[in-house]
Amino acid sequence: MSKESARTRFINVFEGIVDELTDILVSYKMPQEAISWFKNNLNYNTPGGKLNRGLSVVDTYAILNNTTSDKLDDVTYRKVAILGWAIELLQAYFLVADDMMDQSKTRRGQPCWYLKEGVGNIAINDSFMLDGAIYEILRKHFRKDSYYVDLLDLFHEVTFQTELGQLLDLVTADEEHVDLDKFSLEKHSFIVIFKTAFYSFYLPVALAMYMSGINNEKDLKQVKDVLIPLGEYFQIQDDFLDCFGTPEQIGKIGTDIKDNKCSWVVNQALLHATPEQRKLLDDNYGKKDDESEARCKQLFKDLGIEKIYHDYEESIVQKLRQQIDQIDESRGLKKDVLTAFLNKVYKRSK
Known part of the structure; x- marks a missing residue:
């Protein structure tokens, strides 16, 4: 599988994660304005980088199980990719906060999140929500696992x-x-x-x-x-x-x-x-x-x-x-x- 194909398969899993996370807000009866904000936060800050950390989880799992990532069945692939996306959410959490601390202007070729119109200091809470999202997806997909x-x-x-x-x-x-x-x-x-x-x-x-x-x-x-x-x-x-x-x-x-x-x-x-x-x-x-x-x-x-x-x-x-x-x-x-x-x-x- 080419690097581009591997990246595309990995990103496709993130779309499902965003749906799952926004569904949690819907279940809490959050207003649509807040749901849209959270979804925008996830999409703007998480998938834009090289994704090396997340893809490394998939590649490592494949090596440990004597196979390659393209040979993993869809169910197994999705589960290990979710762990990869948990790291990418952690990275997003760090970067949103770090950019505010450093007063950076751009990140991954676009304006830093806190500099987006209307965001400002709300980005502090948005970074917390990216961190919290990690534990929501871990609970949903791994709670019954021994590890x-x-x-x-x-x-x-x-x-x-x-x-x-x-x-x-x-x-x-x-x-x-x-x-x-x-x-x-x-x-x-x-x-x-x-x-x-x-x-x-x-x-x-x-x-x-x-x-x-x-x-x-x-x-x-x-x-x-x-x-x-x-x-x-x-x-x-x-x-x-x-x-x-x-x-x-x-x-x-x-x-x-x-x-x-x-x-x-x-x-x-x-x-x-x-x-x-x-x-x-x-x-x-x-x-x-x-x-x-x-x-x-x-x-x-x-x-x-x-x-x-x-x-x-x-x-x-x-x-x-x-x-x-x-x-x-x-x-x-x-x-x-x-x-x-x-x-x-x-x-x-x-």
């Missing part, structure tokens, strides 16, 4: 972990008050692991494992020990591409320098800078003008950040491949699940 509590526990745990990462990011990298003394590689590592790795890498695989009946703590630890550092590598790669990639290559204009992001690139620079170079960073990092950004980028090149990154990439990939080779498959876990994730990330250029 239902595991699903709930996992979503609650990963949501809290992501919020902890967001908290440290917000208090470390205030756009209005630039203070590079607050930055460190240790803080960066915590932020990216908690803000990205848990829900983007571990959550899709763990959900597919539970649905496949693979719930041994040793197996969950095996995948976590690979996927969390893989998720950290993914974000470091993202930080690197934001600075060194071209807009044509990555599909956007990098803004980490102007936004005072606690990125891997600037933390490496702080680690290697001379006092004079540190002063240049203090004077220019987090400033909104192109000249200051250009000075920072030139400094990063002078410090050899590109070589440091490529050395790191080869080192972490070699380590992860060794870990994957040592995975115990005796209880149904498959190395191919982890290899598939690593292959998607290694040498990624967008």
